[in-house]
Amino acid sequence: MKKLTVVCPEATGTIAPEIYGHFSEHIGGVFYDGLWVGKDSEIPNVNGFRKDIVEKFRAINPPVLRWPGGCYAETYHWRDGIGENRPVRPNWWKKHDGRDEPNHVGTHEFIEFCELVGAKPYFAVNVTSITPMEARDWMDYCLSPQGSTTLALEREKNGHPEPFDIPYWGVGNENWGGGGNMTADYYALEYRRFATVMKNLCWDKSDLIAGGANGADYSWTKDLVSNLAGSNAPVDGMSFHYYCGKSGDCVDYNEDDWYILLGKAEKMEELIRRHYAFTVGHGMQDKMKLVIDEWGCWHPDGSGPSKGYNLFEQQSTMRDAVITALTLNIFNNNCQAIKMANVAQLCNNLHCLFLAGGENCIVTPTYHVFDMFKAHQGATCLRTLMTDNDDLKEKVSVSASVKDDVMTITMANCSCTEDIDVLPELLGLNRTVKSASMTVLAADDMHAHNTFEAPDAVVPVTCAADLTKPVTVPKAGVVTLTITLGE
């Protein structure tokens, strides 16, 4: 048995709600026949967006949604997605799946989706193939007050007199790769050009996020941070991307694969600490908090229900759920360094929450984990100590937080073979415990997942909890303890 100590007087920081963010790119089946079915579809929809997803996504309180890419952003021109006659363009991903981009979903539609689900938009701006002025024009179109500029009038003509609220703009995507194959120094100069003219327009409305490293490429971070620290360029955050990748098949993995992939996911903690150290070293820790705007598993393609039709569509099992919980616990425990994070991606792609096609639409185990962790959003993170937790094969990942009268403790059992009992101790708690409940996401088989035929094979179960006794965290399972506090 393990002992979990939650050190109630020791707060480690506030968990930015945006840590529970999402990402939706124009890639594969994310939008077309995924989130978007069209206004004339027989599939129940809200102004073209799949009703089932609107309702279920809203229920997990998504704080922020990144769009339109990804790599797609670096050939996107915002003008293609407004007004009546929208051009069809070769999608960035066409060389992989042959698809063209119809631009049915553009700025207005995407913002409407965000409003429907209660998320803030996070736009990724093309820095590879448009000019800083065109980026500024997009901002002008979106943010200028009603009746002011020519572009604000065009927005009004297109049905939205009021400005849009877009609090986050990313300046480029993966500029070390698909975003122009730049060096960090070259990107830093491009960033300075774009950011200067963009911030000049959105100075009081939006944050600008600089494009960061690929995984453990610390030399990118070193060069970018030192370049920006020595300039007057405005900056409000720095991204990095980390996909823990794959080990074995998406569904038919063995025990070794399980631990290899969890081990890769665990690397996230080191990445956060090391990237952030560069910003601290340059006194940029407040201006360049981390934005991990793409993360997740990247399994071999073709295991999703569409069987290869949708690029990078993959099934999502209890392994993905445990990795989600492990990662979100790492984010919580390092919340002082993190401004935002966005799991990739929302629907029919990579580490997704929804699988949809035609009339079918299901949630993945990862969706349930986001639901089970949502009470951490905006809460104060508490220090936790778990005994005997060094060996991944016996580890229970944990984080704890408190907000108003609710303490939330989330745990993931990294062992795929053994249930682990955990005895919680709320050290230094100076309030009474009114009640406690426990929500468990687990299955007998570590490969368990939901399908169109069996959509509820993996669902969480909630029951009362007795905090004087050990709590069992099932093998390959995730547990949330919800504790209601009194005076």
Ligand code: AHR
């Ligand atoms: O999420 C899929 C792709 O992965 C994104 O377009 C890109 O940014 C990353 O390489």
